[in-house]
Amino acid sequence: MSKKIIILGGNPETGVLVEVANSMGLHTIVIDPNPNAPAKKFAKETYDIDGFDIDGIVKVAKENKVDGVLVGVADILVKPYKEICNRLNLPCYATDGTIEAFCSKSGYKKYCAEHGVQDIPGIYLHKDEEIRKPDNVDLPLMVKPVDSGGGVGMKICRNEEDYRETVINALKFSKKGIVMVEKYMDASCDDMAVYYTFKDGVPYLSATYDRILTRIQGDSSPIALSTIYPSKYTKSFVEKVHPKLSELFKATKVQNGVINVQFFVENGVFYSYDPGFRLQGEAPHIHLAHINGFDHRKMLLNFALTGKFGEDNFAEQNDYMFRGKSACSVWILLKDGKINSIKGLDEIKNHKNVHFVVERFKEGDTVMREWVGTERQILYRIYTASNSVEETNQTILDIKEILDVKGEDGKDMIIEWTPLWNPENYKNL
Numbered sequence: 001m002s003k004k005i006i007i008l009g010g011n012p013e014t015g016v017l018v019e020v021a022n023s024m025g026l027h028t029i030v031i032d033p034n035p036n037a038p039a040k041k042f043a044k045e046t047y048d049i050d051g052f053d054i055d056g057i058v059k060v061a062k063e064n065k066v067d068g069v070l071v072g073v074a075d076i077l078v079k080p081y082k083e084i085c086n087r088l089n090l091p092c093y094a095t096d097g098t099i100e101a102f103c104s105k106s107g108y109k110k111y112c113a114e115h116g117v118q119d120i121p122g123i124y125l126h127k128d129e130e131i132r133k134p135d136n137v138d139l140p141l142m143v144k145p146v147d148s149g150g151g152v153g154m155k156i157c158r159n160e161e162d163y164r165e166t167v168i169n170a171l172k173f174s175k176k177g178i179v180m181v182e183k184y185m186d187a188s189c190d191d192m193a194v195y196y197t198f199k200d201g202v203p204y205l206s207a208t209y210d211r212i213l214t215r216i217q218g219d220s221s222p223i224a225l226s227t228i229y230p231s232k233y234t235k236s237f238v239e240k241v242h243p244k245l246s247e248l249f250k251a252t253k254v255q256n257g258v259i260n261v262q263f264f265v266e267n268g269v270f271y272s273y274d275p276g277f278r279l280q281g282e283a284p285h286i287h288l289a290h291i292n293g294f295d296h297r298k299m300l301l302n303f304a305l306t307g308k309f310g311e312d313n314f315a316e317q318n319d320y321m322f323r324g325k326s327a328c329s330v331w332i333l334l335k336d337g338k339i340n341s342i343k344g345l346d347e348i349k350n351h352k353n354v355h356f357v358v359e360r361f362k363e364g365d366t367v368m369r370e371w372v373g374t375e376r377q378i379l380y381r382i383y384t385a386s387n388s389v390e391e392t393n394q395t396i397l398d399i400k401e402i403l404d405v406k407g408e409d410g411k412d413m414i415i416e417w418t419p420l421w422n423p424e425n426y427k428n429l
Contacts, residue, residue, distance in 0.1 A: 002027040003067040003305055006060070008051050008081055010037025012360045013281050014072030018042040020297040026305075029064060031057055038360075039072065051077040058087045066090075068304030073279045076147055076175075078103050091307035093198075093300070094277070097252030102259065102277035105146045105180050112272060115248040117241065120264070120271045122182030127171045131164055133181070140184040143167055145174035151223060151374040156184050185264040185271065187215050192231045193262040194242075195284040196249070197296070197318065199310050200256065203249045205242060205320045206292075207284045208234045211262075214333060214416050223375060226418035228392065229287060229327040230320060232425040233265055241270050256309035258296050260284070281375055283358065286383045287327040290355045292317050321429065326392045330382040330399055333415045334361070336369040337407040339379075344402035348382060351402075353395045356383040367413075377415075379405065389423040396420060 003026055007018055010032030018039050021028045030043035033050045040046040045064075049056045051074070061069065061084070069090055071081035079099050085092030100107040105124075112119040123134040124146070133141065143166045144154040153173030157163040170179045185191075195207040208231035213222035231237070245261070260280045264271040279285060285296035294310065294317045303309040311317070342363050349357055358381040361367065371377045384395045396418060405413045 004029060004064055005068045005070060005301065005304055006031060006057065006064075006066050006084075007039070007043070007070050007072050008032075008057075008077045008084075009072035009074035010034055010039040011073060012038040013279070013283065013358065014074070015039035015042050016283070016358060017070075017072055017279060017297050017301075020295070021301050024298065024301060026301065029060070029066065031060070052080050054080055054083050054087065057084050061088050068301075070300055070304040071278055073281055075103060075276055075278065078278055091303055091305075093255070093257035093303060093309070095253045095255070098254050098257070098277050101248070101252045102275040105144075106178070108275055111248050111251065115251065116244050117248055117272050118269060120182045120185065120273050122180055125167055125171075125179050125181060127174075127177035131167050133163070134183075137183045139163070140186070142182045142184045143170050144180050144182075145170050146178045146180050147176050148173045153179075182273075185266065189264040189266045189271075190233070191262070191264055192233050192237075193227075193260055193282070194231075194237060194245075195260050195280070196258065197310070197314070198249065198254050198257050198259070199314050201250070201254070203246045203254075204315065204318050205238070206258075206288060206318055207320055207322070208237060209282075209284065209327075210421075212418050212421075216416055223333060223373070223377070224282070224329075224331050225333070225416060226331060226396070226421075227282060227329045228389070228421050228426075229284070229322055230426075230429055232429070233270075234320065234429060236268070237263075237270065241272075245272075256303060258285070258300070281381075282329060283381065283383075286356045286358075287322070287329075287385065290383070290385055291322050291325050291327060292319055294318070325385050325387065326389050326426070327383070327385045328392045328396070328421075330380075330384065330396055330418060332379040332382070332403065332405070333377050334367045334379050334405065334413045335407070335415050336367045336372050336377075337409075337413060338366045339363055339405065339413060340408050340410070341404070341406045342379075343404040345380075347402050348399055351384075351395065351398060353384045353386045353391065354382060354399075355385055357381070358383075372415075379414075389421050389426045393420040393423070 029045045082094040101111040191211040209229040260276045289295040
């Protein structure tokens with residue numbers, strides 16, 4: 001008899017997790033309020049219940065005699081995930097400390113201050129207080145709701161009037177009624193991220209990567225065009241930030257799980273922001289499974305059922321330098337409109353250096369105007385691995401040559417292609 005698992009959330013990235021659970025022979029139950037949530041089409045069973053309806057989800061779990069519960073790729077559901085697991089006495093990787101530190105931007109700032117990790121200077125504004133600007137930080141400013149992800153409600157403000165309007169609008173996207181206002185880290189900064197695995201209380205650095213962002217979509221939050229692994233800042237990060245971040249992690253009493261933390265780098269200073277204590281949309285786990293041989297999705301699914309996270313030889317498998325390989329994720333961003341035709345997907349999937357494609361739209365789908373400037377405008381994330389940055393660049397050029405996406409007007413729907421990576425920056429890794 002198949003073991004039953006509830007997976008919370010229904011976005012496309014969670015859909016990949018559901019497919020992995022199915023491949024492991026599990027009976028998958030996806031819970032999401034949207035009846036048409038993409039992950040639901042892969043599930044054996046679905047319920048149209050809000051992820052915050054803890055009583056409703058516990059009832060479903062008991063009626064189905066489920067063996068485990070797991071949160072998908074959704075930050076806001078980590079807290080209810082913990083409450084549901086506690087009520088059902090099932091394994092849960094979240095702790096009170098991790099929820100305080102990683103599921104609230106204000107909590108993260110507090111932990112950063114306590115452990116000497118530099119974050120981005122800024123303030124919080126509550127819906128019932130006067131709109132003010134941070135001291136010692138000039139316009140432009142980045143405004144974002146404290147509890148929404150994927151770029152939703154975020155905007156760069158360049159003048160006073162726009163700033164006021166944006167704060168009022170961003171508050172609408174916050175369940176808590178709080179927005180964060182920060183120094184805007186502009187295009188002169190580099191953008192990188194780190195990805196950790198926690199096993200039995202030990203934080204292991206599993207990946208580092210650099211990001212190239214699109215800057216042509218006005219003042220919406222910049223979205224990635226591509227990422228490359230390992231980061232050119234790996235050595236500096238390991239020396240300067242990793243020890244402090246490891247102590248921060250330990251203070252949360254985290255035992256098991258995965259986390260992604262993003263950084264801006266300006267004049268050699270790492271500014272930490274946006275921790276995600278769950279599987280990521282960027283999905284470094286796809287590269288890790290391909291290159292290092294462990295799959296965080298399977299590890300988390302097994303943990304949900306058994307309370308054991310990863311194999312005993314995990315420390316030997318883990319290599320944040322990716323065994324000398326160069327990995328890259330190419331993000332294809334679309335303009336708004338209806339997709340009339342997509343050509344080249346099968347050829348891309350068969351490319352010798354492409355090992356996975358996350359698909360979010362198909363022919364006939366419509367990209368809504370309000371999705372532009374958020375991660376909902378992504379058509380594909382294409383995962384590549386090769387022996388050098390030069391070979392990675394050639395793979396990007398091959399993909400660009402092969403893929404053709406046209407709208408109803410017959411025009412190209414791809415907003416912008418990633419620039420190529422500078423191999424000189426990665427020579428001394």
